[in-house]
Amino acid sequence: MQSSGLNPEVLPYYRQEAPKTPHHIILHYSAFKTIWDWMILILTFYTSVMVPYNAAFRSKTIGDIPLLVVDSVVDVIFFLDIVLNFHTTFVGPAGEIVSDPKIIRMNYLKSWFVVDLLSCLPYDVFNAFQHVNESISSLFSALKVVRLLRLGRVARKLDHYIEYGAAVLVLLIFMFVLIAHWFACIWFTIGDSEARAGISYGWLHRLSREVGPLYYYSNTSTSPPHWEGGPSSTMAYATALYFTLSCMTSVGFGNVSAYTELEKIFSVFMMIFGSLLYATIFGNVTTIFQQMYSTTGKYHEMLNNVREYMRLHDVPKALNERVMDYVVSTWAITKGLDAQKVLDYCPKDMKADICVHLHRKIFTEQPAFRLASDGCLRALAINFTTSHCAPGDVLFHQGESLDSLCFIVSGSLEVVQDDEVVAILSKGDVFGDLFWKECNVVQSAANVRALTYCDLNIIKRDRLLEVLDFYHAFALSFARNLTLTYNLRHRVSQSFTVLFNLLHNQIKL
Known part of the structure; x- marks a missing residue:
């Protein structure tokens, strides 16, 4: 029977490859994206403060070039954020990270693209021109409120910000003040519209009579009859914010009150909403502090x-x-x-990678591990434990079961036999027993006590023998290259103790 050969070039080649993110795609959890999101948060709050104020007080951007430049720069940054969102990964329904550019773009187009685009339109540029019809100018001023849609960016990233307890507290307090600011702008708009309509018993008219300047009726040939004057924008805004905060915190001093029907209706709504908001935000402050x-x-x-x-x-x-x-x-x-609890969250493969990283010092510095394969190192790393000792702690008592091999990562220890110091161990030393050469477990012949704060990597006898029994080639290399600094199986002779004490005293001198 003749066997036919197969051309290796036509055979499929299978291998497992880690998923790669395209170069132009930004990971949503990267450091750059995190910093960018926080910058967008700050600019969003800037927008949420300035837009209602400008709309309420009818601030013209014409003649106010610095404000126009700042708002234009903010608009450009938000437009760049739209571009970045088309190139940023997201978490899919199954918990997977989606990095396919087409899927990312379609997902963004279907979700937040329209809202983000409306919030980026340059309304200030439109309003900067002098319009013949005042209603058109007022329309563009009102359209600037659409920029508050940028708060949606904060809402959809709220789960990211709440990872930081202090940030949550600051955000909640700022949100409370921000809503009070919005109410103050609405409160001023109500008072200003009624004052210019000739209603003389509203809160702005009363404020003008108390602090000035007074409202007066202007009737000239160059313009239609209308009301002018009144308190300055600074005084009016400060008074409005004072009133809204006193209502929302249920203080209500009464020196600024609602007088007209519209003012009273708005005040009732503000009191109800403010009390609920106050309870919601400040009721969680205790919980936030407890978490912090x-x-x-x-x-x-x-x-x-x-x-x-x-x-x-x-x-x-x-x-x-x-x-x-x-x-x-x-x-x-x-x-x-609890390090073990953290490791238990991870799958076996990831847990082994973490353990190899934690014990990398002894794997790289000890000659006994240099010929170990990757699988062997992973098996050893999982079975190693890290121990921290304070001065005076005894790791082994004389007569205890000698069932561990210890590698000193940092610190110093002393070996005491019959109340005599027979050895000083330090970083890089190894002590325990030659388990791979001995078949039985014996008692420790000496005490091992920490002299300073020490960190040790320890592996149990049974675990080590399991790994050596499975990796035969490594077992031979390990037995040949490992140098045991002190073997606790054997007692030290009296003459060696005397010699060590003499050397130790000379070192002290």
């Missing part, structure tokens, strides 16, 4: 529990101080974070 200081609360709760436990069981003072020192120093490093 939750870690500090856990820390003090833990310290109180430890102190109460020590007092309840009458723990000796020396041991009590050691425990408190260990608890405080450990918290300073971990901030109360």
